[in-house]
Amino acid sequence: MADELRARIRSGALRPGDRMPTQAQLAHEFGVERGAVRQALRILQSERLLTNVSKGSPATVAPDPARALTGPEAPPLPTTVALAPRIAAAFAAEHVEIDAVCLTSISLTLAIGEPLRQIHAGRLKPAKVDVRVLLPSRDIDLAFPVPVEGREDDWVHDRWLAMRNAQGQVLRHNLLALRATHGIDVRVTFRALPFTPPVKLYLLNNTEALFAYYTLMRREAEIDHEHLEMYDAQGTQSMLFSFRQGAGLRDTTFVEQSHLWFNALWETISSELVLTS
Known part of the structure; x- marks a missing residue:
């Protein structure tokens, strides 16, 4: 949607x-x-193409959109804002290819909802969808989330594992359903990493890389009416940086190296991942 409106302005x-x-x-x-x-x-609005964006009156096209910051020159935005439009744009391709490295797949699962709605509405019709996701293994000691002070039980790890599995199952189910409903060739594969990724990375159709840091924070969680201090990262709020193939040597090299990094992890130290407890 953002891409279409941007094109109309341009x-x-x-x-x-x-x-x-x-x-x-x-x-x-x-x-x-x-x-x-x-x-x-x-x-x-962040790209300076629109002004007066609010819940009240309609937005206005900026006085000089030719000077707007667009594409890779645009400032980073939170994952919840930036990811869905880029995923939807990727689904306009005949063959959709998405690779992701993340702590859980919650951001990707949420972002996939937009292109799924457009597919069901008949606005998008890819012929093939390949999704590969690298997630931390259930067998490692996570760097985060972790309790600030040690605990004898594994509540924090178990909570993360349940979220990892649930979100992965939803993502896989929603995508594989496209086979029956729209005849789209879909493959969704997960593999496990032997470490906690300090960053999240999304690679779209071999042409775009979206990169964000997991920034740790100390927060409080309630467990059986007890309060627990823990170090955690809110991945949905991580600022997402965009790099695109052909947008200059720096961006092109980043996209290429990101693909090499992902494929190396996928083919070497990652292992089979089963989305069960």
Whole structure:
């Protein structure tokens, strides 16, 4: 959605100073929920293509969109804002290829929802989808999340493992369902890493790399009415940096090296991963 609106602004279909359609109108046009519309508008605002983005009046095309920051030059945005539009854009390809390294697949599972809605609405129809995901092994001592002070039980690890498995199962189920509903050739594969990844990485169609750091924070969780201090990372809020093939030597090299890194992990030290407790 953000890509389509960006193209309309760049082409002059939406001119400087024009008021955008309302969020309700955009939601109806693209067949998405209001939340997805707001995400797309915030992305375009961050790229300086739109002004006055709010829940009230419609946004306005910036006075000089030619000077906007777009694509890899745009500032990083939280994963919850930036990932879904890029995943949806990737699903416009005939053969969709997504590789991911993450602590759990929750961000990817949420982001996949947008292209799935567009597929069900008939707006997207890839012929083939290949998804590979690297997640930490259940057998390692995680670097995070961990209790601030040691505990005899493994509650934090068990909680992470349950989340890892549940989100992975949802992701796999939602994608594999496309075989029956739309005749799309889908493969979803998970493998286990022998370490806790300090970063998250999404590789889209061999042309784009989205990269974010897991920033640790100390927070409190409640366990059986007891409060536990733990070190954890909120991956959905991690700032996502975009690098694209062909957007300059720096970006192109980053995308290429990221693919080499992912494939090396996949083919060497990773192991079979079963999404069960």
